[in-house]
Amino acid sequence: MPHLLPVQVQSVSIAIDARHVHEIVGPGPAVLLPGTRAEIPGVMAYRGRAVGLFDFAAVADGLVPARDISQRPRVLVVQVEGSTLAAPVDSVREVREIAADSLLPPRLTSQKFATAEVEIDGVVMPVFDFAAFVKSVAAAAAAGELSPDRATGGITRGS
């Protein structure tokens, strides 16, 4: 049976596969960067390196992108597909064990990279699939790397 971690971002509840959540920490030093994708607008310091800062507002309907998402009180450190992301949220509830047949195709919720929705404590919420998101980003990055001119304007580091 899947274990889901319900979290809240602004007024929206989202469930996450608990296996992907490595750690829950407080807000750490972070900075927004220019030229990033909307879903990962910056980086946060985590254990001696910079990890991508994930913004749920870029993938879920009903969320307003915050000016400084790094100041949300809790940060999920997500490890999936060999990548680490820091996902700031407003609150985290306890992990729930969910019967597999309670996971339904999304009908009431609308969220990119949500493969299912589930009802927890009377609230229907999307189940966000971090693995699908990371795979999508990696595929897009690989496609971009095939076009070096687009990446550096034709100038390469070796030249």
Added chain:
Amino acid sequence: MITSTFVTMERGRALFGIHAQIVQAVVADREWSGADPFEMSQALGITGPAADSPHPILLVGIKEKPTPIRALGAVVMRQLDVSSVWPVPHLARNPTQRQPVSGVAFVEGTLPLVILDPIVLLALAAEHTQP
């Protein structure tokens, strides 16, 4: 400890820095008489410097033919332990857009430092000056 020196500018809640080794000179804008400088703010997609703030011209690139780039504001030289500079993770890069950022440094007691990639910066400046 190995250190590097960066020419840094404060903007919002971050410092933006470029390696001092590639900056040939810093010229006050009132003393600049060369070609129109490329706006660094344009490369970063942020608003330009306020008219009443100091925004010197950085001469960036090779000594014989440096590219004038207008700084984001007053510049301060900062020396950093190179081990404190971390690369931007792959996931945070946008393959559809040239990202003028090569790394970040979080140093206690100061704003986060965003290290600019001079190669991308010069490429964008070259595009800007092409007729």
